[in-house]
Amino acid sequence: MTDWSEVWLVVPVYNEGQVIEDVVRHARQTFPNIVCVDDGSRDDSAAGIKAGGAHLVQHPVNLGQGAAIQTGIEYARKQPGAEYFVTFDADGQHRVEDVLSMLERLRSEPLDIIVGTRFHGDTAHIPWIKRVVLKTVVMLSRRTRKLGLTDAHNGLRVFNRAVAEQINITLNGMGHASEIVEMIDHHKWRVAEEPVTILYTEYSMAKGQSLINGVNILFDTMLKSKAH
Amino acid sequence: MLIQYILVVFSFAVLLLFLRKRGTTKSAASVKLAFMLFVVFGIYAVLRPGDVTVVAGWLGVGRGTDLLLYALVVVFTFTTLNAYLRFKELELRYARLARAIALRQAEPPVSAGQGPAGAERS
Numbered sequence: 219m220t221d222w223s224e225v226w227l228v229v230p231v232y233n234e235g236q237v238i239e240d241v242v243r244h245a246r247q248t249f250p251n252i253v254c255v256d257d258g259s260r261d262d263s264a265a266g267i268k269a270g271g272a273h274l275v276q277h278p279v280n281l282g283q284g285a286a287i288q289t290g291i292e293y294a295r296k297q298p299g300a301e302y303f304v305t306f307d308a309d310g311q312h313r314v315e316d317v318l319s320m321l322e323r324l325r326s327e328p329l330d331i332i333v334g335t336r337f338h339g340d341t342a343h344i345p346w347i348k349r350v351v352l353k354t355v356v357m358l359s360r361r362t363r364k365l366g367l368t369d370a371h372n373g374l375r376v377f378n379r380a381v382a383e384q385i386n387i388t389l390n391g392m393g394h395a396s397e398i399v400e401m402i403d404h405h406k407w408r409v410a411e412e413p414v415t416i417l418y419t420e421y422s423m424a425k426g427q428s429l430i431n432g433v434n435i436l437f438d439t440m441l442k443s444k445a446h
Numbered sequence: 447m448l449i450q451y452i453l454v455v456f457s458f459a460v461l462l463l464f465l466r467k468r469g470t471t472k473s474a475a476s477v478k479l480a481f482m483l484f485v486v487f488g489i490y491a492v493l494r495p496g497d498v499t500v501v502a503g504w505l506g507v508g509r510g511t512d513l514l515l516y517a518l519v520v521v522f523t524f525t526t527l528n529a530y531l532r533f534k535e536l537e538l539r540y541a542r543l544a545r546a547i548a549l550r551q552a553e554p555p556v557s558a559g560q561g562p563a564g565a566e567r568s
Contacts, residue, residue, distance in 0.1 A: 255548070274553040277544050285541045289548055390541050 224301040225321060227252040228290035229272070230283050234308040235261035237421060241310045242270025248314050251300070253293050255286040284394030288387040295382045303382045307373045309421060316414040320376040323412060330381050330407040333367060334374035334414035345418065358436070359396065361403050367411060371395045374414055381407055393438035453492040461485045 227245055231238055231254050242252055252272040256264045258280035267274045275293050277286065287305055294300050302321060306312050312334075320332045336344055336352070344352075352371055356362050362370045375398070377385075384405055387394045402409050464481055491498050491514070498510030507513045 253552075268553070268555070271555045273555060275548050276551065276553075277548050279544055281541045281544055285545065288541075289545045292545065293549055293552055388538050390537060 222249045222321075223251065224299050225249055225251060225304060226294035226297065226300050226302070227304045227306045227317075228287060228294055229254045229306050229308050230257060230286035230290065231255060231259060231263050231267065231308040232257040232280065232283070232286070233259045233261050233263060235259065235263045235266055237310050238263050238308055239266035239270045241308060242267060242272045244310075245306065245314055246271050248318070249304075251294070251297070253290050254308070255290040255293075257281060257283070257286040282390035283392060284387045284397070285390040287394060288385070291382055291385055295379070300382075301379050303377050303379075305373060305375045310419065311417045312374045313415055313417065316374060316412070317376065320374075320412045320414075323410070324376050324378060327410070328408060329378075329410050331375060331377035331402060331409050332412050333369070333409065334372040335367070335369035335411040336372060336414065336416050337368045338413035344416070355396075355436070359399065362396075362399050365399065365402060365409055367399065367409070369411070370399045372414070372416075376412075377407075381405075389438055391438060392434060396438075450492050454489055457485050457488050457492070 227249050229238075229242070229252060234241075238254065242254065245252055252270075254263075254267040254270075254272045254274055256267060256274060256276045258277045264274060264276060273293065275289055277289065290305075291303060294303055302324060304317055304321075306317065316334060320334070323329065324332055352369060356368060356370060359370065373395075385398070385401060387397055389397045401407070461482065465478070491510075495510055498513060500510075502508065502510045502513035505513065507516065
């Protein structure tokens with residue numbers, strides 16, 4: 219099983235010009251199919267994506283990460299032979315090895331979607347403030363607890379075609395992670411978690427989500443469930 | 447009182463503007479009716495403020511002015527929430543429009559090593 223041509227990596231990109239080419243190039247050594255959604259970047263991200271050898275889909279304006287992921291999935295699911303889909307971060311904090319073990323599991327076990335989790339074994343590599351924020355988000359979400367998820371805001375996810383066809387992210391911003399959890403529950407997708415390692419580089423730390431953003435996510439999620 | 451003239455003239459002006467600008471088939475008839483009732487009530491309240499105080503008394507509110515203030519707060523909250531939801535919906539439509547454009551102009555890699563990647567380009 220060394221042929222990964224039925225796998226599509228979906229990478230939302232926003233102002234990642236510094237690293238995106240290397241991230242794409244590195245991932246391409248394993249996965250031939252990568253679609254990068256340039257979410258209206260103001261830097262040279264698009265050039266990096268092309269140079270790295272990925273498919274480039276460009277939002278004419280900045281919409282947010284949730285919207286970019288949805289665009290990427292819609293592009294990937296139209297491609298012939300696409301069976302497995304991976305959401306992968308552009309800043310190089312995800313490891314290809316983790317994706318491989320998640321894919322093996324998705325193929326061999328009766329699952330629809332596998333979500334990465336940072337909370338396993340020794341969590342000392344996760345900055346403590348992040349740990350507190352992420353744990354709080356999980357604690358506050360009844361659904362996440364019900365599904366037995368420990369890290370709903372992990373950007374690394376692997377899922378099959380059935381999920382890709384049904385997925386419909388409507389929260390354009392950072393609230394999409396909670397929305398995906400909601401969809402897992404609603405569509406009764408069979409879900410499992412896979413321990414992954416996040417590479418907290420200086421670059422990804424500087425770009426990562428702040429505490430303030432956590433408040434935004436909570437607010438968006440709360441209002442959304444009211445609006446239904 | 448002078449203020450009564452000012453408010454009544456203003457009310458009529460608003461009504462005229464509303465009926466002119468949005469009197470097309472677009473805005474719902476119920477909205478138009480509700481708005482006209484609202485203006486009529488407004489004019490009545492301006493001309494006979496005492497009556498509003500009487501109504502306020504029935505409801506256990508001290509003065510008519512207070513009743514109007516409370517009503518205003520409720521209406522304002524409702525309008526704000528409504529605007530927020532409308533805005534969110536609009537944002538979603540906007541995202542879908544941008545997505546459609548983005549997907550149309552997608553660029554597969556030029557030096558695609560694998561066959562199928564470049565083949566599906568329309």
